[in-house]
Amino acid sequence: MAYNSETPSNPIIKLFGIRYPIIQAGMIWCSGWELASAVSNAGGLGLIGSGSMYPEILREHIRKCKAATDRPFGVNVPLIYPDIEKHIEISIEEGVKIVFTSAGNPKTWTSLLKSHGITVVHVVSSVKFAKKSEDAGVDAVVAEGFEAGGHNGREETTTMVLIPAVRDAIKIPLIAAGGIGSGRSMLAAMALGADGVQMGTRFALSNESSGHPNFKKAVLESGEGDTMLTLKKLTPVRMLHNRFFEEISEAEKAGADADTLATMLGRGRSKKGMFEGDLEEGELEIGQVGGYIKEIKPAAEIVKNIWDEFLAAEKELSEKNRFFLEQKTGDNTY
Secondary structure (H helix, E strand, O other), rough: OOOOOOOOOHHHHHHHHHOOOEOOOOOOOOOHHHHHHHHHHHOEEEEEEEHHHHHHHHHHHOOOOHHHOOOOOOEEEEEEOHHHHHHHHHHHHHHOOOOOOEEHHHOOOOHHHHHHHOOOEEEEOOHHHHHHHHHHHHOOOEEEEOOOOOEEEOOOHHHHHHOOOOOOOHOOHHHHHEEOEEEEEEEHHHHHHOOOOEHHHHHOEOOOOOOOOOHHHHHOOOOOOOOOEEEEOOOOOOEEEOOHHHHHHHHHHOOOOOHHHHHHHHHHHHHHHHHHHOOOOOOOEEEHHHHOOOOOOOOOHHHHHHHHHHHHHHHHHHHHHHHHHHHHOOOOOO
């Protein structure tokens, strides 16, 4: 299928009422109203990351986002964080139309959210949980490979393996995430069966991201192998190597139990790293694709570049396919 900016039959474009099937992930400490509204104004779907917000701060961000855009936007609610009931309640009260849930059981809140006319999407890391999400009544799922930053699945299933497996298992729209930071990787995800893509790291490195400049600089300077999934005895998380990461790694090698690791993690560790810029003692959550990104850009420019590259890559692939088809049919006049 050839795409253009007016493609109406794409399930994600139809579901959210957006122009491009590009979703900005709701990341803690990076995705407030400025980033979400910028992505939505550019034709994608911006998400406010509520996991790092107190309830009234979330309310403030929702209201500012509504004032900054007349386009669809949503809220991401990680179910492992405190104040979930209040976050859900505020999202309903403020008239949010799209909620992404993650890191928890989709049955807990989906029915309530949908009873208020809210479109619900759940983030999963396995076929098992994709099917459970569909059974729970969600409108779409994000299947996130273990290349992704932040909290991740214990299965360590890569995006290339996960997306076609989930596509074969469910009938509802599918959004791919994990290791996607360009139009070319977006095309690959669509070829694997996704209807759209969600990107976190690429938008964490935008002008509108609320991540600390030190954090952004560290990601820009990172390379292959500079992130790793750790804290598997708690909630697995992918982060950049730094002093805190090395301390956790040594403790895990020594056989530290979950309680010990939880004590080492403490409170506010991700805020210290990602929002306050402490590159040694902070938790620096980011995806593998961070080693590929070398420039901070405005969110609108990122959306446009991704879409333009996607269309160019699709055209290039079509040309390659035409060549192979002609070879197969004996027409060597290419």
